[in-house]
Amino acid sequence: MVFHSGHLSRQEALNILNLPDEALPELIDAAYAVRKKYKGNVVNIQLLTNARSGDCTQNCAYCAQSRASQAGIPKYNLVSYEKLLQDGYTVREKKLARHCIGLSGIRFSDQEIDEFANYIKGLKRETQTHICCSIGFLTPGQAEKLKAAGVNRINHNLNTSRNFYPAICTTHTYEERIANIKMLQGMGFEICCGGIVGLGESKTDVVDMLIAIQAIHPQSVPVNFLIPIEGTALANADTSHLSAEYCLKVLCLARLLNPKADIRCAGGREIYLKGKEKWLFAVVDSIFASGYLTAGGQNIEDAVKIVTEAGFQYTIEPA
Numbered sequence: 001m002v003f004h005s006g007h008l009s010r011q012e013a014l015n016i017l018n019l020p021d022e023a024l025p026e027l028i029d030a031a032y033a034v035r036k037k038y039k040g041n042v043v044n045i046q047l048l049t050n051a052r053s054g055d056c057t058q059n060c061a062y063c064a065q066s067r068a069s070q071a072g073i074p075k076y077n078l079v080s081y082e083k084l085l086q087d088g089y090t091v092r093e094k095k096l097a098r099h100c101i102g103l104s105g106i107r108f109s110d111q112e113i114d115e116f117a118n119y120i121k122g123l124k125r126e127t128q129t130h131i132c133c134s135i136g137f138l139t140p141g142q143a144e145k146l147k148a149a150g151v152n153r154i155n156h157n158l159n160t161s162r163n164f165y166p167a168i169c170t171t172h173t174y175e176e177r178i179a180n181i182k183m184l185q186g187m188g189f190e191i192c193c194g195g196i197v198g199l200g201e202s203k204t205d206v207v208d209m210l211i212a213i214q215a216i217h218p219q220s221v222p223v224n225f226l227i228p229i230e231g232t233a234l235a236n237a238d239t240s241h242l243s244a245e246y247c248l249k250v251l252c253l254a255r256l257l258n259p260k261a262d263i264r265c266a267g268g269r270e271i272y273l274k275g276k277e278k279w280l281f282a283v284v285d286s287i288f289a290s291g292y293l294t295a296g297g298q299n300i301e302d303a304v305k306i307v308t309e310a311g312f313q314y315t316i317e318p319a
Helices: 010-017 021-039 081-093 110-127 140-149 174-186 203-216 244-257 277-283 300-309
Strands: 042-052 098-103 131-134 153-155 190-192 195-197 220-225 262-265 286-289
Touching (some): 010 203, 010 244, 021 244, 021 277, 042 300, 081 110, 110 140, 140 174, 153 220, 174 190, 190 220, 195 203, 203 244, 220 244, 286 300
Parallel strands (some): 042 286, 098 131, 131 153, 153 190, 195 220, 220 262, 262 286
């Protein structure tokens, strides 16, 4: 079977997710050829800081920080500058690729953005690290302040397909997410845009999500596999279909659709793909270490170890 990269029809993409497991090695070989062409054998390890936690006004079914969640998580408006700086120094000293910073919430006051932008200015001055922020919907003026402060990239995930989106969130729309991304792109930000697999969606929904992400042309595509969290609407979600083989097919499809983008295996990596690192890193070139906002994760030293033991190298991105 021949697997093409770049343009795939909806049916061709769906065929990849429906491949028998016996065909997976051939699919991974095809994905690796694309990965090696554009990314070499480097894996970028990134650190994620939860800079503002909980009390979000949105009702996203998967999220421990949403207003509908009863999850017992820490809640705070903004971490101290010292905490953010400490994580920034870790990124620099461990030679990680990027410092990703998440803030719960969908909209922020100008005063809140001013305070955060001052944090970013100091962080950038002290660490000179690459910074990506996940920060909801911004006004053009707020986005400009963050750009001037030193934010290089903004994360705004689609999370699922347009068709399935109302099943996981009703407090804002899929179209609002697309509009926010287009506004940020128009201002010159790099875009990180991905989704979550295992929310109860169909394979067609996964395909539609990945094709919609491809149309955005993001620099980075993080693919999460649902970690059901007690207290959320999806606490009892059936994730039995998230076999390592299926997860790898999803990641291969993401790679083939977005050959030049960073493909990141994000949340759920340590659960669903443990022991499959040689296959995983043949497809993806980016992972997180030290956790995912409200969920724990593999520490930096162990993340480096699995990368090198799989025969790959990790390195900081060039400035």
